Amino acid sequence: MDDINFAVLGTGGIGRRTLEVSQDKDNLRPVAACDRHGVAVDHDGLDVDELLAATEGNIASDGGATAAANNANGGVKQSGHDKGVAASVQADPTETPIEDIIDASDAIDAVLIALPNFEHDFIPRVADRFAEADYEGVLVDVLKRSRVIDLLDEKADTFENSRISFVCGAGATPGLLTGAAAIAAQSFVEVKSVDIWWGVGLKSGYEDNRGTVREDIAHLDGYTIEDAREMSDEEIEAVIDDHGGVIEFEDMEHADDVLLERAGICDKEDVTVGGILDVTSDAKPTTTTVRVTGTTFDGETGTNTFQLDDDTSMEANVNGPALGYLKAGVRRNRAGEYGVFGPADLMPGF
Amino acid sequence: MDDINFAVLGTGGIGRRTLEVSQDKDNLRPVAACDRHGVAVDHDGLDVDELLAATEGNIASDGGATAAANNANGGVKQSGHDKGVAASVQADPTETPIEDIIDASDAIDAVLIALPNFEHDFIPRVADRFAEADYEGVLVDVLKRSRVIDLLDEKADTFENSRISFVCGAGATPGLLTGAAAIAAQSFVEVKSVDIWWGVGLKSGYEDNRGTVREDIAHLDGYTIEDAREMSDEEIEAVIDDHGGVIEFEDMEHADDVLLERAGICDKEDVTVGGILDVTSDAKPTTTTVRVTGTTFDGETGTNTFQLDDDTSMEANVNGPALGYLKAGVRRNRAGEYGVFGPADLMPGF
Numbered sequence: 001m002d003d004i005n006f007a008v009l010g011t012g013g014i015g016r017r018t019l020e021v022s023q024d025k026d027n028l029r030p031v032a033a034c035d036r037h038g039v040a041v042d043h044d045g046l047d048v049d050e051l052l053a054a055t056e057g058n059i060a061s062d063g064g065a066t067a068a069a070n071n072a073n074g075g076v077k078q079s080g081h082d083k084g085v086a087a088s089v090q091a092d093p094t095e096t097p098i099e100d101i102i103d104a105s106d107a108i109d110a111v112l113i114a115l116p117n118f119e120h121d122f123i124p125r126v127a128d129r130f131a132e133a134d135y136e137g138v139l140v141d142v143l144k145r146s147r148v149i150d151l152l153d154e155k156a157d158t159f160e161n162s163r164i165s166f167v168c169g170a171g172a173t174p175g176l177l178t179g180a181a182a183i184a185a186q187s188f189v190e191v192k193s194v195d196i197w198w199g200v201g202l203k204s205g206y207e208d209n210r211g212t213v214r215e216d217i218a219h220l221d222g223y224t225i226e227d228a229r230e231m232s233d234e235e236i237e238a239v240i241d242d243h244g245g246v247i248e249f250e251d252m253e254h255a256d257d258v259l260l261e262r263a264g265i266c267d268k269e270d271v272t273v274g275g276i277l278d279v280t281s282d283a284k285p286t287t288t289t290v291r292v293t294g295t296t297f298d299g300e301t302g303t304n305t306f307q308l309d310d311d312t313s314m315e316a317n318v319n320g321p322a323l324g325y326l327k328a329g330v331r332r333n334r335a336g337e338y339g340v341f342g343p344a345d346l347m348p349g350f
Numbered sequence: 351m352d353d354i355n356f357a358v359l360g361t362g363g364i365g366r367r368t369l370e371v372s373q374d375k376d377n378l379r380p381v382a383a384c385d386r387h388g389v390a391v392d393h394d395g396l397d398v399d400e401l402l403a404a405t406e407g408n409i410a411s412d413g414g415a416t417a418a419a420n421n422a423n424g425g426v427k428q429s430g431h432d433k434g435v436a437a438s439v440q441a442d443p444t445e446t447p448i449e450d451i452i453d454a455s456d457a458i459d460a461v462l463i464a465l466p467n468f469e470h471d472f473i474p475r476v477a478d479r480f481a482e483a484d485y486e487g488v489l490v491d492v493l494k495r496s497r498v499i500d501l502l503d504e505k506a507d508t509f510e511n512s513r514i515s516f517v518c519g520a521g522a523t524p525g526l527l528t529g530a531a532a533i534a535a536q537s538f539v540e541v542k543s544v545d546i547w548w549g550v551g552l553k554s555g556y557e558d559n560r561g562t563v564r565e566d567i568a569h570l571d572g573y574t575i576e577d578a579r580e581m582s583d584e585e586i587e588a589v590i591d592d593h594g595g596v597i598e599f600e601d602m603e604h605a606d607d608v609l610l611e612r613a614g615i616c617d618k619e620d621v622t623v624g625g626i627l628d629v630t631s632d633a634k635p636t637t638t639t640v641r642v643t644g645t646t647f648d649g650e651t652g653t654n655t656f657q658l659d660d661d662t663s664m665e666a667n668v669n670g671p672a673l674g675y676l677k678a679g680v681r682r683n684r685a686g687e688y689g690v691f692g693p694a695d696l697m698p699g700f
Contacts, residue, residue: 189371
């Protein structure tokens, strides 16, 4: 397989870590990144270390103090309004970051969309802009919510006509765990249930993952996604405090359900997702586990199980799979397969 | 995805069960099957129940008594030398079964090669015959041994020129467990080890799986694959009796190692395969488990684990994945991707 040049939209926790993890992967070159105020493009490959230093303020929510300190130490040009990507010596300030990436996209094989998706149609609309600009390549996102998949599916023809392969739900859950469920299902001729149960310890990583925590809050009884979007950071933290820093979620709207159904693994009603978030500790409060129960051709009922080690962080389990699915998407795209793909679509299986 | 028409070469345990399991899969039609003495082709779909009844003598090793009883009950024409496929009312006797399948292969999307491979180059040579006949489609095998993959890789150019996608090692191990290892590896930027440990209880299924047991014997200290091939059934059973019916295998030459290496997951030296075979019980003597240990981008070391339920039989874990990988192979083939693919090549991942 040839080299893959990729871009990242958004340099919050997921975007930054994807850039970081890409350094450990062969034949994968980050060539563009943007946030609200800046864009960096270098077709020979971005200097990731410099860009990470520049964008540290994006997620630290410390008013830029960290980045300013980096500036003093390492020459990052951050100051005044040039926070985030714009603070990088590789970047330019911009008011049209996505358009700037699109302008450079002839030489970009894949784009990871690492933007918050509090409006369900936001990521689909971003994809539209790439399609309208005749981008031919791969779009990848790590979105969570089931209903977004339907919005993307409505655009499948547009993507096919544009030669875009859109890989959706390619993080941990959905993503890594959806793929594991698809593999575990291969023992069975009928899958009865898929139960996904996750544990995340997010003490030192809390600042990096505010967006994820905010989206999780929307799953609590009495809260909607609109509530969660409009709450202040302080209000979010008050909810967390009310739970003593440890929140259990049941029956979450994670897209594993529709992604497994569209791949023919099981009915979406038979998929459940829940978990425990602990912001008081880095240790996972429970072991992340996928249980796939089904009947075999010879009439037995069994449960195959996939467990992530407690020592693998949520971050590791999002960003590795995101790049793995990105690669799978590029392969499909180069073979001329376009449209919408979920993680389980990229697996073997009837 | 369109319908898939497939053929099975060989109607021992794996071939017959693949026909059986295919009845539970949508859009998958068995259109041809053969053994040494007979060939059945029906492009509208074989009558699987009749064919299974006819070929029961192939593996029962009961001198045809079972099939003869079926004959009395159900009209299977088995008698005299017309044992196996030739005993089916859908079949014709033949001395050139593989050529007969090749002759019909214009309308066959995929061929599962379920033939014993005691000579390492036997399955590669069968593939050659399809390539020489300008077959364009998918070949799938469930072979086990590492060294066969190298022989297939030497023919990759031939397959590519012929528009053949050869999916190798697509059973349980290698196969299902190799794929699970590839998924489990996505948490890590470096995989340190992959440990595959299997348990098989094979009391009632023993007769159906003599070929597999014979191949396993070759992994015991003091035995070679040539020994195992030349031993009589009585000699094989004497070895099993010497072990009290329960044999533990260590450091087996299973192709999971080369298949994970060629997919870039880890070095083949870091893969170990072992397990326990118990022919005195249908219960598994140990739980089949894959352990993938690696380091994450953030410097932690962890072990992700995949476990098959003890109630899923070896047969279920071979034949479901074989058809799942077959489907994946057909998809690649239709997209114009040819050559040699292992299970892990059909997964996402860097």
